[in-house]
Amino acid sequence: MNTTISPLKIILFLLGFVIIGLPFIALLLSSLAAGWRWPDLIPASFSFRAWDYILFGSARTWQSIGTSLLIALIVTIVNVVLAVPAANALVRFQFRGKWLAEAILFAPIIIPPFVAVMGIHLTFLRFGLTETILGVVLAHLSPTLPYMVRAVVISYSTLSTERENQARMLGAGPLLRFYYIVLPHLLPGIAAGASLSILISLSQYLITFIIGSGQVVTLPILLFPFISGGDPAIGSAYSLMFAGMAILALLSLDVALKNYYKKKGVRSNGEGGE
Amino acid sequence: MWRKSKPYLLLLPATGTIVLLFFGGLFDGLLKSLGYFPAIGERQLNLDAYTNLLASDSFWDSLELTVRVAAISSLLAGLLGGLLAIALFLLNQYSEDENSRLWHRLFQLPLTIPHLVAGYVIVLLFTQSGVISKLLASVGMIDEMTDFPVLVNDPFGWGIILAYTWKEVPFVLLMVYPVLARIQKSWREVSRVYGAGNWNFIREIALPIMMPSWIIAVFIVFVFTFSAFEIPFLLGVTYPGMLPVYSFQLYTDGSLSDRPEALAVNIILALMTICLGLATYYFSKRWNVMKGWE
DSSP states (O other): OHHHHHHHHHHHHHHHIIIIIHHHHHHHHHHHBSOOOTTOSSOSSBOSHHHHIIIIIOHHHHHHHHHHHHHHHHHHHHHHHHHHHHHHHHHHOOOTTHHHHHHHHHHHHHSOHHHHHHHHHHHHHHTTOTTSHHHHHHHHHHHHHHHHHHHHHHHHTTOOSHHHHHHHHTTOOHHHHIIIIIHHHHHHHHHHHHHHHHHHHHHOOHHHHHHHTTTSOOHHHHHHHHHTTSOHHHHHHHHHHHHHHHHHHHHHHHHHHHHHHHHHHHHHHHTTOO | OHHHHHHHHHHHHHHHHHIIIIIHHHHHHHHHHTTOBGGGTBOOOOOHHHHHHHHOHHHHHHHHHHHHHHHHHHHHHHHHHHHHHHHHHHHHHHOOOTHHHHHHHHHTHHHHSOHHHHHHHHHHHHSTTSHHHHHHHHTTSOSSGGGSOOOSSOTTOHHHHHHHHHHHHHHHHHHHHHHHHTSOHHHHHHHHHTTOOHHHHIIIIIHHHHHHHHHHHHHHHHHHHHTOOHHHHHHSOSSSOOHHHHHHHHHHHSOGGGHHHHHHHHHHHHHHHHHHHHHHHHHHHHTTOGGGGO
16 A cells, blocks of 8 residues: 555655745745855855845835735725625525626626726726725725625525524524624634635735825835846845735634634533533 | 515625726726727717727737637646646545645645745746756756746746746645545445556546536636736736736826727726636536535
8 A cells, every 4th residue: 555655645745845845945045145146056155135124124114014914904894894794695585686796796706807997097096096095995895805705605605594593582683693693603704705805905916006006005016126127135035025924814814713713612611502 | 675675785885896896997998998088078989999909910919928828827737736636635545644634735825825926936946047947057957047948038928827837726726626525435445346446546537526627727727817917017028918918018108099908908808708707607507516615
């Protein structure tokens, strides 16, 4: 049996190295290199110059991270508020024109959102929304909302109405029912949607550039000049930071969700279960 | 009355937002592509932008590049993703260890990497003075930097193809693997009773089961690559650019009179993605693909 396992593991390991290992090693080495000449496989000398520059030398790094996270956060909160009632309607009601609502909500997954943003650009200009955070937030909504709706729809479709009906008979109003029964059940779906929403918002370049006109500086806007023919060490350091920020945002959401369930588990045990 | 209108009221905020910001933008762009600029006194609708565009070589060159890059990268991502899915599946069948879950998560990493970073990774690895070239030189396979082929900022689009293949392999894996995971262990045992080896099992059982969702995954990657901007902007050449890059160049570099053409490119792009998207949707419903991964 071992003979069938080992070649498989070797192939997987090699693929893993090429797909995951090599890119990160290249980014890391390049960010730490003080000049990396061909054909040296390892840079001749190392320095922390690039990291020093992006972490301490330029206040714009932290400002841009703040702007990126602020935009992603607002976009995600708005998405949750819009998506939960919509998902409720899509899962629990049969009504005329449902296919149309679905087509409208999921259209931005297929039709590239920058088409709509370029089209609406001059109108945004007239309303004074360009070069503002609000304008960029509005522009980020259509590429992210469909994923949030989809995630919450999946959660809603596994929630039966029985427990809500029990709560109703015990006299719980709609708000209480939502808070104690629906919301806890939806949380994993909301968290999955929020991960996608944050990830997509963080990595937008074109849409932010068109509406922000270079005045709303998110991390991708700050990064671009460095990776398109700028200083490779700084470009690599920023790239690692950018990728790290996306991964960290996802991980912290994951951890927050696990903590929530742990606390909840303890509490319902303390109250003697359900 | 309340029962009847409730779903509509619940849907209103979300659909209203999309209609206003997204379809409003599409419509706004459509009007302007038809030459409707009330701000500068243009109220006549005409098809000038479209006729100019369809008569220009740059549009057709750009379209050709877009189709070529999207087709090659979706096929490559499909092949690699499919192979990985089968490899992970076999690993899971033979060993009960938790490692296969870890592998699965690890291979998902490129999905979370922003497009610009993915593009820059390709720059670092595949330029003539890049890491791969250094690697080949150190094992003596090439003598000069110029022996390494031009793969980044090349007119064929290899750099863009490499970047998208890297980004989308995990996506194909994500779509295909759950379908394979539904294959019961007992099927493998039954097939062994009838004398099927690994290869027979893959060909007769695993491949047919994963085929519908594999085709849909490749199709989705194709549509996504079709409307790509960041990666071709970074890794492409000035001429020809992929359609979104071409439109952006017309929109920002040209004069005000080029803007209707930029928006016309967008409308054509949107129409193409709608057709491709509808085809994908039709076949995924018909083959019941989505059931596999929900």
